[in-house]
Amino acid sequence: MRRTVDHHRVVIVGAGVVGLCTALNCARRGMSVTIVERNAAQRDGCSFGNAGMVVPSHFIPLAAPGMVKQGLKWMFNPESPFYIRPRFDWDLLKWGFRFTRAATESRARAAATVLRDLGLLSLREYESLGIETGLHRDGLLMLCRHQQTLDEEAEVAEAAHALGIPAEVLDADATKRRDPTITMDVAGSVYFPLDGHLSPSRLMTTLATELARLKATFRYDSAVTGFAIEGSRLRAVQTSTGDVPGDQFVICSGIWSSPMAYQLGLKLPMQAGKGYSLTLSEPRQLPTLCSICTEARLAVTPIGGQLRFAGTMELSGTDESISASRVRGIVKSVGDYFPEFRPDDFDGVRPWSGLRPVSPDGLPYIGRPNRWDNLFVATGHAMMGVSLAPATAKIVADLLAGQPSPIPSPLLSPDRYRW
Ligand SMILES: Cc1cc2nc3c(=O)[nH]c(=O)nc-3n(C[C@H](O)[C@H](O)[C@H](O)COP(=O)(O)OP(=O)(O)OC[C@H]3O[C@@H](n4cnc5c(N)ncnc54)[C@H](O)[C@@H]3O)c2cc1C
Incomplete structure (x- = not known):
């Protein structure tokens, strides 16, 4: 029987702002979402104590x-x-x-257009998250x-x-x-x-509460240690508390995404x-x-x-x-x-x-690496994770649902570095 997109089980690795926004966008589309996080709930990581600015002005x-x-x-x-x-x-x-x-006039100009598009998309997405973002x-x-x-x-x-x-x-x-x-x-x-600002820790709490209301599953205290693989597909993430099977997987693990992706033959410097x-x-x-x-x-x-x-x-x-x-x-x-x-x-x-x-070129990695059929990456936002998380979530959820990316730039490709 052919499974519809709505019934996809999506496993998201990392409960930072990028992971939670992605989870929310997927859950709103009726996907069954599991968030795997190695720390305890709402631990004070990078997504909590930051400056909380939402800044489309940061296009350089x-x-x-x-x-x-x-x-x-x-x-x-x-x-x-x-x-x-x-x-x-x-x-x-x-x-x-x-x-x-990457620090040349022409490359910075090309990156600026992409960052502008991401920033403006995020502003629109913040309005439609359906939660009180503050x-x-x-x-x-x-x-x-x-x-x-x-x-x-x-x-x-x-x-x-x-x-x-x-x-x-x-x-x-x-x-x-x-x-x-x-x-x-x-x-x-x-x-x-x-531009604008919000309370990052309040945003994180509100996102988690809304996800719980939508019946997303949180697997806290579960560190991803590896992947169960079948051909060009992932079957499950292996964690310190057991395997978590899924149909689609998204790596949103902040700075720790690099070693994780490396296990899958990917280079995310x-x-x-x-x-x-x-x-x-x-x-x-x-x-x-x-x-x-x-x-x-x-x-x-x-x-x-x-x-x-x-x-x-x-x-x-x-x-x-x-x-x-x-x-x-x-x-x-x-x-x-x-x-x-x-x-x-x-x-x-x-x-x-x-x-x-x-990332070395100041742009995030958002998309599906060629090598894997059901793996997506959303990381590398540097100083802009809060700003760009809702846009990132929209891109990933659109791709997961089989739709084209609203910002189909090769500059965001997780395959852009090969060595
Ligand atoms: C001082 C400071 C100020 C900032 N100000 C702003 C600002 O004003 N505006 C803005 O847009 N951005 C700002 N940022 C940047 C922003 O905080 C980050 O871009 C954003 O938090 C990154 O979110 P993330 O979800 O990608 O990563 P993280 O928040 O790091 O989340 C990744 C999660 O993955 C989990 N994880 C890692 N490895 C595993 C594993 N093996 N198994 C399971 N889980 C795992 C981690 O525990 C973590 O919870 C600031 C950052 C700092 C440090």
Whole structure:
């Protein structure tokens, strides 16, 4: 008997924001969904303590011209927002080589169109998730302390216009008028009205609750260790708590997707980009809008009555330990942009760290690898997982249902790296 798509048993590996959004999209289409997660329910991983920004304005990939030079400069400052722990690691060397090759004008331009499409699709998908996401769609300020940075950001605003993303360049006074709730020491900003912010942990809880309501199965505390295979199809994922059979499988395991996919002969090169966040529960001032302190690469998000500061991109393997000097760098930057805040505001605040799955070309891997008939991959979103999860979910669920991808770009292909 021919099985209809609606009766497919979909097994999703990883309960981060990408996994849960994908699970929800599949469950809404009537598919039977099982989510396999090695940790306990709602553990504080990368999808929980991040800055919660939903930013179609972020169409410039991490691998952009000038980033290699800027990265090398930052390497020698222990408080800088970027760091690569020097080590002899073949994967890191290959990743760096690919990053450098991707950081050209023409490749960044091609990637920008795809990121723009993903960002705009995600905004639409956020509206139709059918849950209370808590997304505040009131815009983002890219704050610039120096006129030179503002001039550079004004060029980004122009590029945004060209891609159909509205942006407004504001001087210092206009920036203060845009968000008078917080004192800022800036030369100006670029305002992106389409952007927004939400509480990531609340989103994660709401997604899990809705999935439970739709009768999705959660297999927590179950680490995937291998796969049962038949020809070019997967039959089951093998886990620490037994096999989980399915008709279709989706790897959404963040930075851990690379070694998992490797077992299936796939190359998904990624480095873990460790970042930190510090959340003040009673901030001196609470902005209305989220912002990015451009020179410091620091994200600032009001989350309920709390204020979260998030930043740093540290490529030091999958070690999740906290670097005191990077945290100091974040605290120092806060006072540079928001003079009412003082370093001792952060006394007793526990820093959070998370590992972003960072591909070398700044684009996620979304799609079905050629080698497998019933395996899909959705990972590599780096600093954009919350932003792009609903679009990713839509693409994967469409493909699973036998429909074409709404963004059929080869730049997203999980087969794009062969060695
Ligand atoms: C400081 C910081 C700030 C950020 N700010 C933003 C922001 O403002 N906006 C934005 O869009 N993004 C932001 N990000 C990025 C965002 O957090 C990530 O892109 C996103 O969380 C990645 O989600 P994921 O589902 O791919 O991976 P994860 O959240 O890492 O989830 C993967 C899951 O797979 C599970 N898993 C791994 N291996 C196995 C296995 N063998 N078996 C079973 N399960 C397994 C893991 O336990 C994990 O739960 C930020 C990140 C950081 C660190």
